[in-house]
Amino acid sequence: MTTYRLPLGSPLQLLLLACSFALAGYAGVRLLADDWFGVALWFVGAAVAHDLVLLPLYAAADRALVRAADTAGPRAGAAAASPPVRRARVMYVRVPAALSGLLLLVWFPLISGRVADRYASATGMSASGFLGRWLLITALLFGGSALLLVLRARRATKDRPPAVH
């Protein structure tokens, strides 16, 4: 009868990893000293929330955007764009959406107003401006992208050789 054995792998790698775990353990028992469950939950939860929630969410949103661009028909009266051109236009939505989403992700506590009272009491300033400023930046990002799209589309039309009819 044979039993399956996991091979050991590189001895140097094992030594380095053992050293790393020992140091992580030394700091880890201190990290977990007060509220071990809460801290472990945050530590592991941060990785799980990112890998299994945040990343699939934004990947799905991006995929939906690309699919929408692929299936979008030309508006009445507008010239039909070829599939590669339609795909290239994805970036005009993706970039402002990603940048605006990034700002919201980082500054969510201030933008959402969930710390507004504590913020005002501590700093002597009002937290009411953050939402408005984020919305304005978002408007600027999408508006700027739209403007760029229009300008580039017009230039492309001009550069195209006349009459293919």
Next chain:
Amino acid sequence: MERSPSSPAFWRSPLRGPWFTSLLGVVLLAGITVLFATGLLSYAAYNPDLSPVNDKTPDKGVLGFYLFPWPTDPPWLYRLTQGVHVTLGIALVPVLLAKLWSVVPRLFQLPPARSVAHALERLSLLLLVGGVLFEFVTGVLNIQLDYVFPGSFYPLHFYGAWVFFAAFAVHVVLRAPTAVRNLRRMRTGDEEGAPPPVSAEEPSLVSPNPAEPTVSRRGAVWLVGGGSLLLLGTTVGQNFDGPARRTALLAPHGGAEPGSGPNGFQINKTAAARGISAAETSEEAWRLVVTGPAGTVRLSRAELAQLPLHSAALPIACVEGWSTSDQWWRGVRLRDLAALVGHAPETAPDVLVESLQRHGAFRRAALRANQVRDPRSLLALDVNGERLSPDHGYPARIIVPAAPGVLNTKWVARMTFGEL
């Protein structure tokens, strides 16, 4: 099998590959090294080994091996190190997200382990990814005063950093040579050639069934870099007074100043937030109690103002990564106060400073002898030519060059020289 994330064919982005991961990895290697170093400096800046009142991590053990007396020169030292720590950390968020995106297929890789060493490395990756996210999340929440994390920020962020660093160091040793090799290959123009897998145990990140590209590699790098620049540009201004602060559109201490006039600059905790009432700071009620070997001296504000007054131009720099430009402080030198209670000014010892405030983590703080002896270290009565406002510490506050803001105690009630 293609419907399962454990199949390489499930991951279809043509962007994924050694070149993208290596580039982001090298940027993070440099950036996180700076974050770790400035973080350790900030920890030292609190002088946690000086007194229990400064020490939020009494069980640190050997993790405090490098502690040293925090200097008072240059006076903008903490402003620089902590400004870099927080601003760079924020600017690295998109790089971190992109790096994690680029390697996410590895999370689902089967079989889970091909050797004991490989199994341990994957376990170490949980500490690496969990650790880096834990550090970024606690840091980003703390600067926005959103204290939802399970415990006090100081021990969580400090011990968490060491857990992360343990995994980070071994990850760098095992992977950095490959990353550098990949980048070299890119530079020599061979970037399109399929590079060999990282090791026999790790399949390549390149999709075997790539979808039609919707963005060029260059475009993806620009998007990540653009995200970093946007965050940097809307944050860095919170380290300067005047028009620059208004460019920090979303940072906690960006935008307009809280007030106008000499006391109009940024406030960390207002008098109202700390429960300081006008009654207890009035000329009749308030007395500064100074204690030393020669006994105890009680001084009213008017009596303090009769002592030799000196000026110093010093910034306020907060652990939260914002700071002010230099303010003109005027008050009594700390070493002169030491002399009042029996110490020679040149050999003035450490001092324990206590505030009127009844709660808050640093209502009592210790300053080291080198800080007390510096001629720019003041018990300030005025700022920018006017009496201190209640929010800036009236009747009197500490200001010490290069010290973290929280050690510049406001509403000082008692100073004990020599015994901490």
